[in-house]
Amino acid sequence: MRRLLYIALTLLTLSAPAALAVERPEIQEFKLNNGMTVIVRPDHRAPVVASMVWYRIGSSYEEVGSTGISHVLEHMMFKGTTRYPAGEFSRIIALQGGRENAFTGRDFTAYFQQLAADRLPIALELEADRMRNLRLQEADFKKEVQVVMEERRLRTEDNPIALALEHFNTVANLLSPYRNPIVGWMEDLQAMTMADLQRWYQRWYAPNNAILVVAGDVEPEAVRVLAERYFGRIPARALPAVRKPITLQTPGSRRIEVSLPAELPYLTISYETPSMATAAEAWEPYALTVLAGVLDGGESARLSSELVRGREVAAGVGADYSAVARLSSQFSFSGYPARNRTLADLEAALLEQVERVREGGINAEELERAKNQMIADHLYQLDSIFYQAMQIGMLETTGIGWRTLLEFEDRIRAVTAEQVQAVARRYLTEPRRAILHLNPISGGQG
C-alpha cells in the first residue's frame, strides 16, 4: 500500500495540470442586524444574476402526520400578499424578463429568480415582501393541495422506481427523517389544514432562518445595501430549537422486496455513511467522494468497465454518495440487470465490487484519474451562475458552510488510497446496509 501511495503522489505531481489553479471569484458573506445571512458570488461573465432566498426548513424537519408541509408551503408562497396579490409576483418577474421558481429539499426550501443583473432590486423587494406578508387563504390552499397531489401522482405514484424508492427509504433510514418523502405521504396531504401551514410559516419564515445568495454580475457592497434596504427591516423571530434527530448507524442488514406493475427490474444497495455535516473526521466524506468516483466517475470507472462491459451483468449501473446533507447520508449503488440476468446476479456482482474495494483497495492510476476528474468537474461548475448559487445555498442550509468550496480541491488532492480503502471498510458494511429489489409484476400497460 505504501508503494502505491508513493506512485500516486508522483503521478499527481507530474500530471496535475497547472492550469487548474483558476482564480475563483471571491465570495463575500454579510450578516444583517436581524440575523439574515447574505452571500454574494460576483461573476461578471454575463450581465445576469441568480438571486435565491434559502430557508433552513425542509422535509427532514417534519414528522409523520404532517409530512409534505414544507413543500405545500413552498407552493403557497406564490399565492400572494396584501401588496402583491396572487399571480403578481410571477407576473412582475416575467415582465422583467426573469425566470423564477422554487424547490424544496430534505434540508431546505429555496426560491429563486434569474434576471438581468440590474433587475435584482425587484426580486429582493418581492422576496422580502413574501417572507413576512404572505396571505394564506383557505380557497387557495384547497386548490393548491390538489395540485401537489397531482405532482405526487406524476412523480411518484405513476413511476415504479420512484414508488419503490419511497418505500425503500423508510427501510434504509429507520429513524432518520430522511425516511419521509419530500412531497409528503398522500394521507398527510389529505389531512393537512390551513392552520398547519400558518403555523409552519410563522415558525420558520424569519430572516434569521434565511440566507440570501446572489451570484452573477453584481458587486458585493451593492448587494449588501440592497439586502439591508429590503430585508433589514423584517424583525428577527425566536426560532424553535432544532435537535438533531436520531439516526441509526448500524441497525443491521435490511432487505425490501417491492413488487409493482412495472417492466424493468431495479436494484438499490445503500449504506449509512457520514455526510460533511456529521463526519467525525473531515477527510472521510472526501474519501467517500473519491470512492464514488473510482467506482462510477465515468465510462472507464470500475462499474461501467466491469459490470456493464466486462461481465455484462448490468444494463446500467451507478454509485452515488451525497456528501452535502444535514444529517448522516448514504453511499448507494443502483442499477438494472442486463437482459437475461437477474437482480440476484447484479446484487452479487455489486457486493463483490464492495468486497474488492474493502479487501484490495484501489490502485494509484484509479485514484489519480478520479481526482483529476473531480477537480476538473469542480472547475466546470463555474460555467453555471445558477449552479454556483445552488452550491452555496445547499452548503449553508446543511450547516456545512460555503467555505467548503474553497478547500474542495486541496481536500480531494489530499485523499490517499489508504483512506479510500479505510472508508470502504468502515462504512460499506452489512449492519449499515439496506437492499431494494423492485420486482415487476404483469406490466404497467392495460
Place this chain on the structure above:
Amino acid sequence: MRIGMRLLATLLITLLPALAAAVPPIQHWTLDQGARVYFVQNDNLPIVDIRLTFDAAGARDGSLPGLAQLTSALLDQGNDGLDAGEVARRLETVGARLSGGSERDMAWLQLRSLTNPAALEQAVDTLTRIIGSPDFPAAAFERQKARMLVGLQAVRQSPDELGTRAFYRAIYGDHPYANPPSGTEQSLPQITRDHVVNFYRQYYTAGNVVVAIVGAIDRTQAETLARRLNDALPAGPAAPPLPPVQPLAQSQLEQVPFNSAQTHIIIGQPAIARGDKDIYAFMVGNHVLGGGGLVSLLTTTMRDQHGLSYSTSSYFVPSAKPGPFVIGSQVRNESAEQAVTVLRKVFADFLQNGPTQQQLDLAKRNITGGFPLNLDSNSKIVGYLAVIGFYGLPLDYLDTYLDRIGAVTAKDVQAAFQRHLNPAAMATVLVGPQPSESAQ
C-alpha cells in the same frame, strides 16, 4: 406593485445596452470538405466546449428505427484498436467529459476539456479517434443493442414516453419523424453490425457536420482543432433534404391503456420548421399560451383556476421539417375528460382571438428581458452555435433576435397560429386506465 412598476420604468432605459453586450461575436468558416465551423472565443474560464452535430439522427433511420441512436452510442465503444475502457480512460485521466446523443434531426458529440495544452491535446486526439476510427466491435454492438432493448422496457413503464411515441406516430404517418429514435422491439433485432457501419460511412462525414467551439482558445487554435476533426472524418456530402411533412387530414383520438393514477394528455399536430418567417410570432404566441411558465394561459387555467394539474404547458419543436406543436398535461383520471375540454377550449379561444395587447407585451418583455440568460454560460452558447450551424440560420441570428421579437404584433401571432395550426385536424393522445369514451 407600485414600486415594481416604478423600478421598471427606470430600468428599461438601461436595458438595451446590457443586452447588446450579451451577444458574443461568432466567427464562422467552412473547410474544404464541407465541415461548417462556428467559434466563440471566451477566455473567462480555462475550459473549452466542442460540439459536433451531424445530420445523422432518427430521421435517417429509414426502415430501421433506432439505427442512428445505436450508431451514436457505439462511436466510442472501441476505436483504432483501443477498447472502450481505454478510450474513456484517455479522456477521463485528463478530466475531459464526453457526452452524446441522437434525437430526430441531430446526432451530437460534445467534449468539454481543460485548455491546458497536455490535457486538451489528449482529449482532442481521443475525440478524433472516436469520430474517425470507430471499430464497432461485434461484442459492443450486441451489448449496446441489448441495452437499448432494456431501455424499451423502461419506455413501457412510462406513460409519458408511451404517449409521446403514440403522438409522433399519429401526427407523422409515413414521415421519418414518426419513428421513435430509440427504436422498437421489432426494429432493433433486425439491425446488423453492417447496418451500423454503413450508416456511419454515409452520415458521419466531413460534409455532414457542424463544429461548434466555445472557450479559452484563440482563432488559430480553433482553426487547427477544427481542421483535425474535419480530417479525421471520412469525406462525404451533406445528407439530402428530408421529405415534406403532410398535414393531418382530420382529428384523431388515440387511447393508450395504462394502469396509472393520472391520465397523460397530449394534443397537437405538425406545425413549423426552422427558418420559417413566422417563427418569431410563433414563439411569442406560444409563450402566451403555454410556454411562459407559471404565468401562461394554460398553466394559470389548469393549475390556478381549476387545480387540475401540476404541470400543463405547450411547446413546439422547430425542426428541419415542420416539427410538432404540443399541448401536454397530466391529471387525475376522473378529471381527464374535463381537462381535455378545458385544454381544447383555451387553445381554440387563443387561436381565434390571438393574444391581448397586455399578454403580448408581457410575453415579449419576458422573452427579450430574459435573453441574456440564454447566453450566460459557455454550454448555452455552444448549444446556440450548433443550432445556428445545423439549421443554416443567419450568422446574425442572435444579434437580430431582440428586434425580431420586438416587431411581433398581436395580429402576427394570430396569423402565424392560424397559418400553421388547424384545430380541425389535431391528434389527441390519452394514456391512462379506462379512457373516457366521450373525450372525442
